[in-house]
Structures are given as structure tokens and as C-alpha cells.
Amino acid sequence: MPTILVTGGTGYIGSHTVVELLEEGMEVVIIDNFSNSDRKVLDGIAEITGKYPLFEEVDLRDRQSTYAVFKKYPEIEAIIHFAAFKAVGESVEKPLSYYENNLLSLIHLLEAMKRYGVANFVFSSSCTVYGEPDSLPVAEDAPIKKANSPYGNTKQICEEILLDTQESTPENRVISLRYFNPIGAHPSARIGELPLGIPNNLVPFITQTAIGIRDYLKVFGTDYNTPDGSAIRDYINVVDLAKAHVVAIRRLLDNRQKASFEVFNLGTGKGLSVLEIIQTFENATGEKLDYRVVKRREGDVEQVYADTSYANSELGWKAEKGIEETLLSAWNWEKFIHSKKSAL
Numbered sequence: 001m002p003t004i005l006v007t008g009g010t011g012y013i014g015s016h017t018v019v020e021l022l023e024e025g026m027e028v029v030i031i032d033n034f035s036n037s038d039r040k041v042l043d044g045i046a047e048i049t050g051k052y053p054l055f056e057e058v059d060l061r062d063r064q065s066t067y068a069v070f071k072k073y074p075e076i077e078a079i080i081h082f083a084a085f086k087a088v089g090e091s092v093e094k095p096l097s098y099y100e101n102n103l104l105s106l107i108h109l110l111e112a113m114k115r116y117g118v119a120n121f122v123f124s125s126s127c128t129v130y131g132e133p134d135s136l137p138v139a140e141d142a143p144i145k146k147a148n149s150p151y152g153n154t155k156q157i158c159e160e161i162l163l164d165t166q167e168s169t170p171e172n173r174v175i176s177l178r179y180f181n182p183i184g185a186h187p188s189a190r191i192g193e194l195p196l197g198i199p200n201n202l203v204p205f206i207t208q209t210a211i212g213i214r215d216y217l218k219v220f221g222t223d224y225n226t227p228d229g230s231a232i233r234d235y236i237n238v239v240d241l242a243k244a245h246v247v248a249i250r251r252l253l254d255n256r257q258k259a260s261f262e263v264f265n266l267g268t269g270k271g272l273s274v275l276e277i278i279q280t281f282e283n284a285t286g287e288k289l290d291y292r293v294v295k296r297r298e299g300d301v302e303q304v305y306a307d308t309s310y311a312n313s314e315l316g317w318k319a320e321k322g323i324e325e326t327l328l329s330a331w332n333w334e335k336f337i338h339s340k341k342s343a344l
Contacts, residue, residue, distance in 0.1 A: 037194065071116070079118060122252070138265065166260055184321070210334070215290070217292070285331045
């Protein structure tokens with residue numbers, strides 16, 4: 001079976017993807033520096049799959065350390081690149097940190113690919129590349145507009161770097177997966193979203209508020225031009241998202257892609273507002289949330305949701321899990337990690 005290098009493999013989406021790859025019988029080598037994750041995630045992966053993944057603690061900004069991984073594991077056939085800073089608001093405050101980390105990591109990986117003869121690459125991209133879209137739902141051929149944040153800009157630049165590199169290295173095969181809003185946790189409640197400090201994403205803020213870690217939930221603006229005034233996003237279950245990466249890897253390894261650089265939207269095709277998510281969480285869990293409206297957050301777009309028809313037809317992938325099941329999985333994960341902390 002193929003060996004897949006997963007950067008950022010102890011992170012939120014990375015860890016769920018590692019589980020799916022292992023359960024498909026693939027070998028996995030994880031690179032991570034734990035800048036936004038925890039070593040205990042490796043134990044969670046092992047609990048679910050019965051297999052402890054190969055792991056190297058490496059910062060991809062270090063070129064030589066990156067090369068050393070490829071030298072140690074010459075059997076690597078493909079890369080899934082998750083490792084990146086990813087908080088929109090933080091990127092507005094710390095743009096240089098985002099440009100340094102997100103761009104250098106990719107550049108060093110691409111240099112290592114060329115040096116060690118690895119041709120297959122799946123990139124963790126984002127719907128932020130579309131900026132504030134002209135029309136909804138957003139298809140892959142929508143114009144790439146000025147990014148609303150340095151984070152979004154790094155994703156745009158990374159895609160440009162990948163395209164330019166692929167054109168100069170025709171043997172490379174690249175798939176860029178543009179995520180919409182991943183939420184939820186593995187149904188085992190052994191891995192899930194594990195934000196360090198105050199969450200930047202809605203659902204962990206909801207679950208931390210429900211369990212009493214946060215005094216109240218902040219809703220960033222209810223003056224948007226949407227039915228209830230709150231921002232609208234396309235929320236996709238993280239396990240559905242992880243499975244799309246397995247499909248993308250098989251597409252590359254089987255050489256079934258139509259072009260050497262492909263882009264796919266990964267979402268549900270349905271937009272839900274922040275207030276709708278709050279209401280659905282309360283209905284699914286029976287927990288009442290205390291929330292307060294605050295001013296808009298810089299860098300946020302008003303509404304965005306995916307046209308998934310191309311991914312559905314061409315990749316043969318489709319999001320399957322419903323929003324109630326997804327929010328309940330996030331709540332079960334929150335209760336699990338809270339019980340672990342309480343037992344200490």
C-alpha cells in the first residue's frame with residue numbers, strides 16, 4: 001500500500017484524514033511541530049485505528065529538517081499538506097507570521113518533492129480564495145478576488161506557487177481542495193477540534209460556552225445582508241472532508257485526473273447562518289447557549305457556500321452527514337475532553 005506524508009497531521013482536519021488513510025490500509029508519515037495541536041492526538045488516532053502512525057516532529061520552515069524526512073522515508077509517494085496557520089482574525093493582527101509560515105512551508109515541501117522524486121500533492125486550500133463572491137453558490141471557476149485577510153491571501157499565493165511549479169515540473173500532479181467550514185468530530189469522540197486558547201472558529205466556541213469554559217458566545221455581527229443578519233457559511237462534517245482527501249490521493253496515484261492541476265470545492269452546497277447553527281446546536285443537544293452580539297470581525301465575508309456539483313461528479317465524493325449529527329459529535333468531543341481534564 002502507498003505511503004502518504006501528511007503535514008500538520010495532528011491538527012484538526014489532518015488527524016481525521018490520517019484516520020481515514022490508515023483505515024484504508026495506507027501507510028502514513030506525519031510531520032507536525034505542535035504549534036497548534038497536541039501530542040495526545042497521536043494516541044487518539046491509535047485508539048481509533050489500532051495503529052500508531054509514524055511521526056516526525058519537524059517545523060517545515062526548516063529546509064534541512066524537511067529534507068531529512070524525505071531521506072528517511074524514501075517510500076513516500078504522495079503528500080497531503082495541511083500544516084499552516086489558519087485563523088482569519090489572527091492573520092489580520094500578525095500578517096508577517098502568516099506569510100512566513102504558510103509560504104515557506106509550501107516552498108520547502110516543493111523543493112523536497114523535486115529533490116526526492118515525489119510527484120503527487122494534495123493541498124489544503126480554502127474558500128477564502130474567493131473573497132466576497134459575486135454570486136452564490138460558488139463554483140470552482142468563480143473569479144479569485146482580493147482576499148479579505150492575510151490568511152486568505154496566503155492560500156491564493158500558495159495555489160499560484162503550486163500552479164507555477166507544476167507548469168515547470170510537468171510530472172507533478174496537484175489537487176487543491178478548497179474547504180468551506182469544517183466542523184464536528186470523529187464519532188468515537190477520540191479526536192476533534194482542539195483550539196489552543198480562545199477559539200477562532202464558531203463551533204468550538206459554542207461547545208466551550210455550553211460546557212462552561214466561556215461565559216458567553218460572541219456573535220460577530222447581525223447587521224449583514226442575510227435573512228437573520230448573521231453571517232452565512234457552508235458547514236461540512238470533518239469526517240466527510242477527511243474522506244475527500246482519500247479520494248483525491250487515489251485519483252492522483254491511479255493517474256485518473258483530467259489535468260495535472262485540479263481544484264475542487266468541498267462543502268455541503270448549503271449555507272447556514274451563525275444564528276441557525278446556534279439554534280440547531282440547542283435543539284440537537286438540549287443545551288441552552290448564552291450569546292451576545294458584538295461588532296463584525298475584521299476579515300470576515302458576509303456569506304459563502306459551495307457549488308459542489310463538480311466535486312460530486314468528477315471526484316465521486318459527496319458530503320453525507322447532517323448538521324444535527326455533526327454538531328452532536330462536536331458536543332460529545334467537548335464532553336470527552338472536559339471529562340479527561342476533570343479526572344486529572
